[in-house]
Amino acid sequence: MLRLTLEQAEELAQAILRRHGFSEAYVRAIGTTLLAGERDGCTSHGLYRLLGIVRTLKAGKVEPCAEPQVIDQAPGLVRVEAHGGFSQLAFAAGLPLLAEKARATGIAALAINRCVHFSALWVELEALTELGLVALACNPTQAYVAPAGGSRPLFGTNPIAFGWPRPQGQQPFIFDFATSAIARGDIELHRRAGTPLPPGWGVDRHGQPCSDAAEVLDQGAMLAFGGHKGSALAAMVELIAGPLIGDLTSAESLAFDDGSQGLPFHGELIIAMDPQRFLGPAAEQHLARAEVLFEAIQGQGARLPSQRRYAARARSLEQGVAIPRALYDDLRALLD
Amino acid sequence: MLRLTLEQAEELAQAILRRHGFSEAYVRAIGTTLLAGERDGCTSHGLYRLLGIVRTLKAGKVEPCAEPQVIDQAPGLVRVEAHGGFSQLAFAAGLPLLAEKARATGIAALAINRCVHFSALWVELEALTELGLVALACNPTQAYVAPAGGSRPLFGTNPIAFGWPRPQGQQPFIFDFATSAIARGDIELHRRAGTPLPPGWGVDRHGQPCSDAAEVLDQGAMLAFGGHKGSALAAMVELIAGPLIGDLTSAESLAFDDGSQGLPFHGELIIAMDPQRFLGPAAEQHLARAEVLFEAIQGQGARLPSQRRYAARARSLEQGVAIPRALYDDLRALLD
Numbered sequence: 001m002l003r004l005t006l007e008q009a010e011e012l013a014q015a016i017l018r019r020h021g022f023s024e025a026y027v028r029a030i031g032t033t034l035l036a037g038e039r040d041g042c043t044s045h046g047l048y049r050l051l052g053i054v055r056t057l058k059a060g061k062v063e064p065c066a067e068p069q070v071i072d073q074a075p076g077l078v079r080v081e082a083h084g085g086f087s088q089l090a091f092a093a094g095l096p097l098l099a100e101k102a103r104a105t106g107i108a109a110l111a112i113n114r115c116v117h118f119s120a121l122w123v124e125l126e127a128l129t130e131l132g133l134v135a136l137a138c139n140p141t142q143a144y145v146a147p148a149g150g151s152r153p154l155f156g157t158n159p160i161a162f163g164w165p166r167p168q169g170q171q172p173f174i175f176d177f178a179t180s181a182i183a184r185g186d187i188e189l190h191r192r193a194g195t196p197l198p199p200g201w202g203v204d205r206h207g208q209p210c211s212d213a214a215e216v217l218d219q220g221a222m223l224a225f226g227g228h229k230g231s232a233l234a235a236m237v238e239l240i241a242g243p244l245i246g247d248l249t250s251a252e253s254l255a256f257d258d259g260s261q262g263l264p265f266h267g268e269l270i271i272a273m274d275p276q277r278f279l280g281p282a283a284e285q286h287l288a289r290a291e292v293l294f295e296a297i298q299g300q301g302a303r304l305p306s307q308r309r310y311a312a313r314a315r316s317l318e319q320g321v322a323i324p325r326a327l328y329d330d331l332r333a334l335l336d
Numbered sequence: 337m338l339r340l341t342l343e344q345a346e347e348l349a350q351a352i353l354r355r356h357g358f359s360e361a362y363v364r365a366i367g368t369t370l371l372a373g374e375r376d377g378c379t380s381h382g383l384y385r386l387l388g389i390v391r392t393l394k395a396g397k398v399e400p401c402a403e404p405q406v407i408d409q410a411p412g413l414v415r416v417e418a419h420g421g422f423s424q425l426a427f428a429a430g431l432p433l434l435a436e437k438a439r440a441t442g443i444a445a446l447a448i449n450r451c452v453h454f455s456a457l458w459v460e461l462e463a464l465t466e467l468g469l470v471a472l473a474c475n476p477t478q479a480y481v482a483p484a485g486g487s488r489p490l491f492g493t494n495p496i497a498f499g500w501p502r503p504q505g506q507q508p509f510i511f512d513f514a515t516s517a518i519a520r521g522d523i524e525l526h527r528r529a530g531t532p533l534p535p536g537w538g539v540d541r542h543g544q545p546c547s548d549a550a551e552v553l554d555q556g557a558m559l560a561f562g563g564h565k566g567s568a569l570a571a572m573v574e575l576i577a578g579p580l581i582g583d584l585t586s587a588e589s590l591a592f593d594d595g596s597q598g599l600p601f602h603g604e605l606i607i608a609m610d611p612q613r614f615l616g617p618a619a620e621q622h623l624a625r626a627e628v629l630f631e632a633i634q635g636q637g638a639r640l641p642s643q644r645r646y647a648a649r650a651r652s653l654e655q656g657v658a659i660p661r662a663l664y665d666d667l668r669a670l671l672d
Contacts, residue, residue, distance in 0.1 A: 074440075075441040077441070106411070106413035107444065134575070147633045150636040150638035154629070164575050173575070175568035175571075179565075207636075225565050226565065229566070230562055230565070232498070239500050239509070240470065273580065275580055278580055278582070290575055290579040296490050300490070302567075303485055305571075
């Protein structure tokens with residue numbers, strides 16, 4: 001492992017993005033989210049993603065200099081047309097108007113359209129909770145997951161994330177999870193290792209429970225978490241972050257990719273709510289009751305959803321990040 | 337079993353409610369939802385609930401003639417102060433303004449406060465999808481469920497429901513599920529039968545997996561569905577349908593009940609979105625892509641979430657409903 005300061009890690013990410021022709025706005029926006037992932041111990045959303053970013057660019061599947069276009073769709077709706085660029089810049093472009101609308105109306109939505117997407121949603125939710133807003137975000141991905149009772153890939157791994165601001169400089173309550181039982185990458189690891197999958201991860205081509213990773217990936221399908229309930233949530237994400245915002249479902253996104261193995265192209269929906277507008281002068285009193293709930297969770301030895309991530313962040317801020325030498329070499333090679 | 341026409345079932349419900357002093361507005365609003373539950377084969381939300389309704393009334397835990405007060409809180413927010421009445425009338429009172437706001441702003445929320453609650457959320461979502469709106473609803477209940485990794489009751493069974501309107505007179509896509517692994521009543525049945533609980537339903541007082549129903553109910557806690565993901569969703573429901581709307585968490589609701597075993601007293605949050613406002617002239621084209629998703633679910637032999645309920649409805653519309661003789665006798669006794 002090789003240790004980098006956070007500054008070095010961000011500079012490396014920015015240099016690679018710049019070298020491949022991304023505009024300065026993307027260099028900064030993507031660099032920030034890659035650093036956030038690496039810093040918080042989410043290495044699957046950290047510097048490693050630069051390999052996929054460059055592969056997607058070379059396949060002609062992302063616009064490196066697209067200018068996101070912010071559209072004031074309705075008193076409670078912002079649309080950002082990403083024009084085929086990465087989602088981070090579209091989100092940054094739409095955030096101020098989303099926050100303004102949520103404060104004015106109490107609840108507002110941001111629809112990002114036609115973006116290339118690999119961001120962990122918690123990064124965006126932190127930006128919203130920093131503004132004092134409660135937020136919910138979701139997006140389709142690419143069709144890998146069968147509906148409960150089915151046998152063929154239809155839903156994406158469709159993440160759902162939620163953020164709640166906390167007072168006095170405390171880190172927000174945020175969760176961010178895939179509605180699939182497990183990440184596709186974890187099933188890939190079982191294929192490589194030749195180890196059987198735990199129950200509930202996938203089905204074979206006949207829709208029967210299957211522990212063979214190759215069969216699940218090539219002939220069958222992944223499963224949603226939590227049986228028919230998780231499957232229903234995955235369907236909801238398809239609908240509200242697909243047709244409702246005029247963008248692709250996971251099946252349509254996979255078809256669009258056409259085997260290029262690029263990062264997925266689709267939309268994203270973010271809903272923001274302003275507790276001050278919901279509660280008026282009583283906001284402080286009611287938000288204090290949320291703190292009682294958090295204390296009751298931690299007081300019985302359970303964890304808040306982001307606790308591990310915040311612990312990793314605290315370590316990284318002191319010690320920097322450690323990345324595998326092989327990854328570092330691969331990343332350096334992208335600078336040539 | 338005793339067969340009743342739908343008219344007879346509704347008349348019986350209305351007569352009991354009237355006999356116990358509910359105002360005509362509640363007689364109609366509650367009667368309609370009880371009939372809907374019975375008709376759709378959700379007997380736990382059907383006529384059987386009249387027993388709990390009368391028990392709650394006799395315990396002084398519900399106001400039989402409270403007039404819901406509609407408050408225009410913000411351009412995207414409606415509040416209905418239920419003044420301790422049942423939620424159905426509060427929902428009916430707030431629905432027109434919620435729909436008007438969703439159409440004007442694109443997205444709007446209805447917060448129902450200080451209601452007594454036993455309604456299945458799908459009944460309300462059907463009313464919203466009939467207006468062409470996409471909707472999401474949730475509420476806390478009473479603290480029975482431990483957070484993932486914990487050992488003590490904190491979250492309610494916290495239902496989440498979602499509705500999506502469909503074209504040409506097709507029944508809407510609606511799901512409505514508890515975030516607990518199973519209903520509390522199902523664990524009660526295992527206690528009575530002396531049968532062990534399946535894995536994942538509950539924990540003992542030390543937070544260890546437990547198959548003893550009595551231990552789970554009296555000393556331990558129920559579990560959320562889907563591990564830490566379901567637990568995170570249950571926490572979200574506590575927050576957005578509790579403190580965010582200035583109403584009770586499940587733990588506060590249980591404390592308020594103070595052992596009376598009445599129906600729970602708390603709030604409810606409903607979010608409505610207008611596809612026409614999101615999509616403008618392209619709405620029809622994009623909503624047609626949702627139909628492709630539904631066909632792909634059913635085309636591989638999987639069910640849409642409400643399919644069984646709609647099948648029961650079709651049968652009931654032809655044949656009426658069948659209720660156990662003992663329940664019928666108990667209900668008739670409420671008329672004396």
